[in-house]
Amino acid sequence: MSDDTPIYEIGETYLLPQGTTVHDITEAVARVTETKAPRGWWICFLPSVSLLGLMTAVIAYLLAMGIGVWGNNAPAYWGWDITNFVWWIGIGHAGTLISAILFLFRQKWRTSINRFAEAMTVMAVLCAAMFPALHTGRPWFDYYLFPIPNQMDMWPNFKSPLMWDVFAVNTYLTISVIFWFVGLIPDFATLRDRSETMLRRRIYGFLALGWRGSHRGWQHYERAYLIFAGISTPLVLSVHSVVSFDFATSVIPGWHTTIFPPYFVAGAVFSGFALVMTMMLIVRAVFGMHNLVNIRHLDLMNKFMLGTSMIVGYAYAMEFFIAWYSGNPYEQWVFLHNRAGFAQLDSLGNWGPLWWSYWAMISCNVLVPQIFWFKKCRTSIPIMFVATILINIGMWFERFVIIVTSLTQDFLPSSWGNFHPTFIDVGLYLGTFGLFLTLFLLFVRWIPMIAIAELKATLPGAHPNLHHHHGEEHDHAHASAEPAPAE
């Protein structure tokens, strides 16, 4: 555990403010689940549940009427549904990146945000899965998607990337849930041990799986956590790569591109970080977690967004370059006319009808994050709050642009068309926010939202060779150096 020692030569300090004790951390996190919800929680919860109600109503109507109530129609066979699917599944990637990859790279600052981000992964994947499930049109036959023996000779076509998607998303959901739960076990034990009523004690005790905080327990636990981090790491890269294959393996201009897998993965991490940030800023304010998630964490996350934004920006530029360099007129038409809207006008002298969505994407995803070059912007809460929301709008437009501008004007001008969303499209998208936020707020209220045990390990007191360092920084650090939870 000595590898998270700050490097004093470059001015680093410990992650948490001086004088924070292990008990402070337990108190700050566990108290949220033990006291009445603050008013801010209710202010968020009621609109969320209303949106969830809207989603239920919209889905009931959709099931009764069929998916003709969406705006999808020839030639735009995919519309908001697949846009929303890709967007939500992308959101989840920040959680896996933070919990798995940053863990393997020993980035200790992740401990303040990983629990949070992992919960968002699970909930985002649930929201995402709903769209393709409904898009099949007859969701009660969705079991056809799985290789279940049956008398009809119905069997998945393993050559189809859509099939790979089913397995990628299901694997992702399963692993994310298990990894999340494994991380929670010691913290559930902390809540159990603090419980004042028998009911709470039993519920948290059940979830803690008999955790005692013994050395042997910790040893197994650390090993299991490392293994799950190892299993999750390739998923960060593979899931969105497979999603991108849905597009890249087809021959539609604007989709048939080898850059898609890395481009999609970078975009997913980019948008995931942005949503984690948005939610974190709200929860931090509502529950007063300013010490545990402090400006240094936010600064690091903003740097991450700047980095992924540059990768995404590079991909946008490279798509354009290849469209020009390939000399393929269809590819050029999609990029220069349909997306960018300059350079090539159609026979009526019009730009592509959706040029504005392309430029919304460029502004939000490439231009806005450039402010994070400046430390002033990286450390200003209002600025980063607005920026993260803009980034998520931009990332939604990215998927919309890819799907709709390619499908609506492909090789054959006689089959060109446009896409118009209906109220049901909009209602379902807003409704999934209801599902996401409701689950998220319940999580924040009843489950330790910050990894108590892991965060304690970043305290100076957790350092075996603490006294070899120089200086006054450690005067406060005589707080107990015991392992972690069970108080």
Place this chain on the structure above:
Amino acid sequence: MQIFPRHLNLLPLVIAGAATVGGGVLTGAIWYYASPANLQVGYAPEQPVPYSHRLHAGEMELDCRYCHANVERSHEAMIPPTQTCMGCHTQVHPESQRLAAVRESFETGESVEWVRVHQVPDHVFFDHSVHLAAGVGCVTCHGRVDQMEVVQVDQPLSMGWCLDCHRDPGPNLRPRNEITNMDWAPDENWVAHVDEVNPPTHCSGCHR
């Protein structure tokens, strides 16, 4: 302090066992019960007119194509228009109470609302004409209609059942002129020319 009894340690094992066994049982149950062979075969809805195939096609030996006239040219076997019935029934049993609905249809021009018996899913494009042209007999899919008082589903009509024949059509082929013969059985001289039939087994053969 113990808040759970010791035997609860067995719970994970029990859950794992139950999930394995339960999953297997559920799959088996769906395999058996949720199949067209279980749900469709034997379906025999009541029709608005008590028409008897046993009498018409069996005893009186009317050819199937007398009523289902377009079956060799069309996707649909075609439900006959009321005029086909009245071609005989203006002379035969013209006053029968059982034929009241047919006479009413003939006078008003409104079709008799027959209930569909054989139905494949919407996304299957089944074509009667190509199957007859290949030499598949009526009886192969519809069973001994000439012995049915009320028509009922005889075969599962499921995708697996279709594919069994598409992959190996030989046993179900017969001479073109024996298509409507319910009694035909191959003799030692009969050779099915399977290579001329070549049924599709790819998705878009039937799903478009």
